[in-house]
Amino acid sequence: MAVLSDEQGMLRDMAAEWVRDRAPISAFRHVADAGGAYDPALYAEIAGMGWAGVLVPEAHGGANFGVLGLGLVLEELGRTLVASPLLSTAAIGASALRLGGSARQQAAWLPRIASGEVTVALAIDERGRHDPAHIGTRASRDGDGWRLDGIKAPVIDGGAADLLIVAATIEGGEATLFLVAPDAKGVTRMAYCRIDGRDAAQVRFDGVAVDGEALLAGGAGLIDRVLDHGRAALAAEMLGSATQAFETTNDYLKTRVQFGQLIGSFQALQHRAVAMLAELVMTRSAVEAALAAIDADAPDQAALVSLAKALAGDTFRLCAREMVQMHGGIGMTEEHDAGLYYKRAAAADAFLGNSAFHRERYARLGGY
Amino acid sequence: MGDDAALEAFRADAREWLAENFPPPLAHKNPVPYQNDAPYAEADPDWQLWRTRMAERRWGAPGWPEIYGGAALDAPRVRILAEEMRAIGAFNPMKMTGYTMLGPTLLEFGTEEQRAQHLPGIARGTVRWCQGFSEPGAGSDLASLSTRCIDAGDHWLVEGQKVWTSGANHADWCFALVRTDTTAKQRGISFLLIDMRSEGVVTRPITLISGSTHFCEMFLNAVRVPKGNLVGRVNEGWGIAKRLLQFERDSLSEGRGEGASLLPLARSRVGTDGVGRIADGDLRSRLVAHAMRAHAYNLTMTRLAAEAKAGSAIDALVPVVKTLGSDVAQARADLAMEIYGDRGLGWTGADYAPDELDVSHQWLHARAFSIYGGSYEIQNNIAAKRTLGLPDPASAR
Incomplete structure (x- = not known):
């Protein structure tokens, strides 16, 4: 764990306590069983704690506390796989408006993000792949405004979001981001039902007309920086999930008896448990460095973010896979939590x- | 002057002194040959000069008390000094077995007489030490060692054999684990300082796969050792040894993720494709994966150092860091050899450039990283038990 300031330590402890009291993994099961992507009442509590506004400037009702602070919260929420649009809204949406929004755009949206009134989704991937250097969705000039055409899939948290931030390539130019209301004419949303039970959707844009005020300034450079805020925050959430998968498994090794012994006494399992610990140690170092580099606007932040996201993906998948394997038959059942981590690991990696x-x-x- | 200003002033002083005193021909040289091989070091006048200057400046053991030859620097200043040395490719010539392992042990467990007798020679780099721990029948299972130490009234009488004793053939002194009670395992072991000039001490170098003869066998034939050379109490040497092995693991983990980037080497020796990528796509993938792990490992070392400074206990992670470090360094040696191709397979002779011979010998030497100082498997056992709290394996016999 990084060396934290008193305020950062308090923020993390507050998040840990809230997760323990209000959002144990049973809460996630409850939402999933009800067929929902997330529980709006739970998200209202999250926003009420101030976490939706961690990146929002104080003038717009936020805490201006940095992405490291948001990462500390998301790591705790990741432990019990809390399903919420917090990452899409507070890490991606807030940073897009902070970095690329005009004063008027910021005043219109940031206070409502901080209060939890609106949730945001980034519509960037197409044909199921993450390839921000090749955006097929087109933005054509239409008087003072723009017309958007294209299909985005998957749009994570896009099924229920109140505001879409859409990546589109300007004809004869580079890609940039547009603010689009999901109820605008020509927008069609189709919700997916995916293995991790989270909100994801296909969103079609058929000649969607938006005014000149919809464009966020910054082009491909803005997209890169906004994505990096989201990736670093996601890596922190994945670190929390992987840590919990590991700790649950390590506890099981100390209680399950076979051949008259605790299975945790078997060297084959011990060394695999240590291998997980080693990956978690490395991943934590990379995640904390990436978050700190973004807050410091360090020149190597992009490399550190990719390091963190790659390690987080590999480590979460390793810990979730071992969680299933070391639990044996019970780990394959729907009743046990191992499968929830295993499915989330694949979706979060992607x-x-x-x-x-x-x-x-x-x-x-x-x-x- | 505030704390930060005082530290920056120290940094400026250190930088200036190093610039004036570090012999440029030694810059970026691998310190290992100097630290391992006494004749190699003594034959190099630059090394001699550097050792003497560092001894006079007391920066060979910068954190030790002044009465023992140190400079009594606090931890931030010790770190700054190390950073400034690294920045110009300098190394601490005193950083040998005596400094990294025995010094901290004597500071913690030694008597005043033992410290006064031994620490100044270590701090000045004039006395070389070796570690007499492993035996033919006690490798990973170190506590099964059987070198006998008998109370002979006014002295100890030592009889037995040690193996894998680094630099024993050039050492002046040896700190050894010896058996003082045959009825107990861990609780029958004592920690003894042995003068290598004593009658009955015989060393014989072992040639390794890399051609190195740094490791030795050491025979102890009825060696008489003064009573005052026992560190701690009789039969309490195992606890001291475990603490010392922590110091060793700490020192073995340093610098594992360092070394110049393999990228320029790969670009020049393997070539690049039409868009400037390393031409061998499979090698490129593995080079990147290695660079990322080395990066994460270095970030881990930085993070743990910061956490230790802030007062967190990080001892539990030492075995994990050791295995990660040996993994990273071994992967690097493998990749370097692959990049060199046939030029990385040279054994000796003028057909091969020094850097080419270094690649093959480093590749061979690197296998030892996961064996010495507690093998990969032993580190995992320790981490499973102490860090993860997993139960002891059921007795095999």
Whole structure:
């Protein structure tokens, strides 16, 4: 654990306590069983704690506390797989408006993000792949405004979001981001039902007309920075989930008896448990460094974010896989939590670029 | 002057002194040959000069009390000094077995007489130490060691054999684990300081797969050792040894993720494709994966150092860090050899450039990283038990 300031330590403890009291993993099961993507009442509590506004400037009703602070909260929420639009709204939506929004756009949206009144989703992936360098969705000039055409899929948290931030390539130019209301004419949303039970959707844009005020300034550079806020925050959430998968498994090794012994006394299992611990140690170092680098606007932040997201993907998948394996038959049942972590690990890895994507990005940034 | 200003002033002083006193020919040289091989080091006048200057400046053991030859620097200043040395490719010439392992042990467990007798020579780099722990029948299961130490009235009488004793053939002194009680395992072991010039001490170098003869066998034939050379109490040497092995693991984990990037080497020796990527796509993937792990490992070392400074206990992670570090360093040696291709397979001779021979020998040497100082498997056993709280394996016999 990083060396935290008193305020950061308090924020983390507050999040841990809230998760324990209000959002144990049974809460996630309850939402999933009810067929919902998330529980609006629970998200209202999250926003009430101030977490939706961690990145929002104080003038707009937020805490302006940095992405490291948001990462501390998401790590705790990741422990019990809390399903909420917090990452999409507070990490991605808030950073997009902070970095690319005009004064008027910020005043219109940031206070409502901080209060929890609106949730946001980033519509960037197409044809099921994360490839922000090739955005097929087009933005054509239409008087003072724009017309958007394209299909986005998957849009994570896009089924229920109150505001869509859409990546589109301007004809004859580069890609940039547009603010689009999901109820605008020409927008069609179709919810997916995915293995992790979270909100995801396909969103079609058929000649959607938006005014000139919809464009966020910054182009591809803005997209990169906004994505990196989301990726680092997601890596923190995944670190929390992986840590919990590991700790639950390690506890099981100390209680399950076979052949007259605790199975945790078997060296084959001990060494695999230590291997998980080693990956968690490395992943934590990378995640904390990435979050701190974004807050410091350090020149190597992109490489650190890709390092963190790649490690988080590999480590979460390792810990979830071992969680199923070391629990044996019970780990294969719907009744046990292991499957929930296993499914979430795959979905979280794919979100905002999987490990392979980030190894390649790290390679290009480094000149390999 | 505030704390930060005082530290920055110290940094400026250190930088200036190092610039004036560190012999440039030693810059970025691998310190291992100097630290391991006495004849190699003594034959290099630059090394001699550097050792003497560091001894006079008391920066070979910068954190030790002044009466023992140190400079009594606090932890932030010790760290700054190390950073400034690393920045110019300098190394601490005193950083040998005596400094990294025995020094901290004597500071914690030694008598005043033992400290006064031994620490100044370590701090000045004039006395070389070796570690007499492993035996033919006691490798990973170190506590089964059987070198006997008998109370002979006015002295101890030691009889037995040690093995894998690094640098024993050039050492002046040895700190050894010896058996003082044959009826107990861990509780029958004592910690003894042995003068290598004593009658009955015989060393014999072992040639390794890399060609190195740094490790030795050491025979102890009825060696008489003064009573005052026992550290701690009789039969309490195992606790001291475990503490010392922690110091060793700490020192073994340092620098594992360092070394110049393999990227320029790969680009020049393997070539690049039409868009400037390393031409061998499979090798490129593995180089990147390695670079990322080395990066994460270095971030881990930085993070744990910061946490330790802030007062968190990080001892529990030492065995994990050791295995991660040996993994990273071994992967690097494998990749370097692959990049060199046929030029990385040279054994000796003028057909091969020094850097080419270094690649093959480093590759061979690197296998030892996961064996010495407690093998990969032993580190995992320790982490399973102490860090994860997993139960002891059921007795095999």
